[in-house]
Amino acid sequence: MIAETVCSAVAAAGLGIAAVTAYRKRYLSAARIAAYALVPLGLVMTGVVEWLADTAFSPTAWAGFGVLGAAWLLLASTRAVERRRGVGTRKERKEARSAQGGAVAPAASAPSLGSASRPAGKPAAGPQEDFSDIEAILKKHGI
Known part of the structure; x- marks a missing residue:
C-alpha cells in the first residue's frame, strides 16, 4: 500500500x-x-509494484535468491576448476595438442600468386614495380 502511494506521488x-x-x-x-x-x-496500475513489494518482504523469495546465488557460485567454481585442469586426462591432452600442431590445410598457408590473381591483359609484375609504387607514395608524402 505504501509503495503504491509513493509511486503515485512521484508520478x-x-x-x-x-x-x-x-x-x-x-x-x-x-x-x-x-x-x-x-x-x-x-x-502501480498493472500491479507490478504490489508484486515487487510482496517479493521484497517475503522470506521465501530471499531464500530463493540465496539458492540462485549458490547455484551461480557452484557453476563458476566448477568452470574455474575445469580451466585450471585443462582438457580431461593426459591422453586427451596429448591428442588435443597433436591435433592443434598440424595445419588444417598446409597448402593454404602460402599466398597464391598464380595467373588467376592478375588481370589477363597485364604481364606478371616483378618485385621492382611493387617497390616503385611504394617509393612513389613515400616521395609524394615527403618521406
Missing part, C-alpha cells in the same frame, strides 16, 4: 514538473519528463 510530482517545463516553452523536455513521470503510475 504527480513529475507531471507537475512537466507542466512547469511546458510553461517555460520547453515542450520537448516537458514531454520527456511527463513520459518518465507516467512510468511509476503505469507500474
